[in-house]
Amino acid sequence: IQMTQSPSSVSASIGDRVTITCRASQGIGSWLAWYRQNPGKAPTLLIYAASSLQSGVPSRFSGSGSGTDFTLTISSLQPEDFATYYCQQTNSFPLTFGGGTTVEI
């Protein structure tokens, strides 16, 4: 299953609302996760099952979608949110990732 993210990069400011999209090459139900990767760090899980917030993740992050089209929304960007975001399908092996979206200042 191929995962395609858009845009590949986005410029934004502190406090902005940002939306990232992810499209699967075939239907995956709600089996989608989102991660944030800050420079030089391991990824951290934000959202699983398309819209469930991982424990400890701020409520400014939300996810939606099902089937082939999904979105990650950050309601009010904070300094630590300037990072790269990846979607991952968890429907079937291999659990492929999208190409990433970099949120830049």
Next chain:
Amino acid sequence: EMQLVQSGAEVKKPGESLKISCKGSGYSFTSYWIGWVRQMPGKGLEWMGIIYPGDSDTTYSPSFQGQVRISADKSMSTTYLQWSSLKASDTAIYYCARPRSGSEDPFDIWGQGTLVTVSS
């Protein structure tokens, strides 16, 4: 605290072999799968494969099948990723990670990453 601690950075020559490790602690190691993810320089994440340390059941991505070997030593609470003959294209950061629950769950615990550099 649940954590995965990976072995340190490696510098190798093409053709050499290598085994890197990932040690789990703070949870029942044999009850959770452990996966491996590659990140080539400046690139995205690639799911390589996953192992269940309880019985060493392993699934590989077709892209990595035959290129690497994933193993586990449950007595040491450690999983391994190994190469028999490295190539320059194996240069990358390799992460181990634990899924939330089952083998097809997203990863909620990650190791710090191991940088592997392959250069003549």
